[in-house]
Amino acid sequence: MSAQTLLLRVEDLAFGYGARIVGAGVGFALSAGEVLCLLGPNGCGKTTLFKTLLGLLPAKAGRVLVEGEDAARWSRARLARSIAYVPQAHAALFPFTVREVVLMGRASRLEAFASPGRADHAAAEAALDDLGIARLAERVYTEISGGERQLALIARALAGEPRLLVMDEPTASLDFGNQARVLGQIRRLAGRGLGVVLSTHDPGHAFLCADRVALLRDGRLAGLGPPEETITPASLERLYGVPVAVVPLGPGAGSVCTPILP
Incomplete structure (x- = not known):
């Protein structure tokens, strides 16, 4: 566990929809500068857990503490200022520019019916620069690549100046190079002190x-x-129900995980 500021603590959390419990007994903590990766098969409850962390669903039991306070007592706006959500890259329905999409990340900082001011535009520009996509600012979001859209969504989240990022499969549907670029950005953002759950x-x-x-x-x-x-091979086989090989690549290079076909 990092010795830095504790940003998130999940205590004996139960979560679900209505009367249906999807998950229970979940607990973990996340400090500033840490990345926590959530692995599990389809239908295991990852998305429902994320919605509960974001305050979109009430906890069925247990607590979500953000910076030591029970998030259930916070307003939706206050929670949105602390925790930003990065969905999978998608094609928007309207032809917004990348700059406009990133500026939307300031919504949690604005009063009702207020228009973005100078500070909001400055934050959006800083996020574009930070993610290295300022050159795309005037491009139409629907016309850029999937990897560029994913970086724009991360920039949108950063524009709101959160302490925590919750990222739902940020590398899904991206090619090999863009997966590496997004993972590199995640590591870099954690190095700046953000907490990341993905x-x-x-x-x-x-x-x-x-x-x-x-x-x-x-x-x-x-x-x-x-x-x-x-x-490990044993933990992944229990998780996904298929034999898996975990092949170390050497010091500092991580490992490759691949299913073993019959």
């Missing part, structure tokens, strides 16, 4: 960017710890 379907990505890994199976934690200790 999900992925590629266990190998955890070796590249995560400090710790949480394994989620049937809505419960099946493992929690550093990637090297938590991601």
Whole structure:
């Protein structure tokens, strides 16, 4: 665990929809500068857990503490200022420019019906520069590549000046090079002191960017710890139901995870 500021603590959390409990007994903590990677098969509860962390769904039991305070007592606006959400890259319905998309990240900082001011535009420009996509500012968001859209969504989140990022499969549908670029940005942002929780379907990505890994199976934690200790052939086979090889690539290079076909 990092010795830096504790940003997020999840205590014995149960989560779900209405009367249906999707997961229970989940607990972990996240400090500033840490990346926690959430792994689990489809339907295990990752998205529902994320919605609960973001305050979009009320906790069924347990607590979500943000910077030591019970987030259930916070307004939606205050929570949005502390935790930003980065969805999978998508094509928007309207032809906004990249600059306009990033500026939308300032919504949590504005009063109702207020227009973005000089500070909001400055924050958006800074986020564009920070992600290295200022050259795309006037491009139409729907016309740029998937990797560029994902970087724009991260910039949009950063424009709101959050302490925490929750990222739902940020490398999904990206090519090999763009996956590496996004993972590199995640590691760099953590190095600046942000806390990051992300999900992925590629266990190998955890070796590249995560400090710790949480394994989620049937809505419960099946493992929690550093990637090297938590991601093993046995744990992945229990998680996904198929034999998996974990191949170390050498000091500092992480490991590759691949299913073993019959």
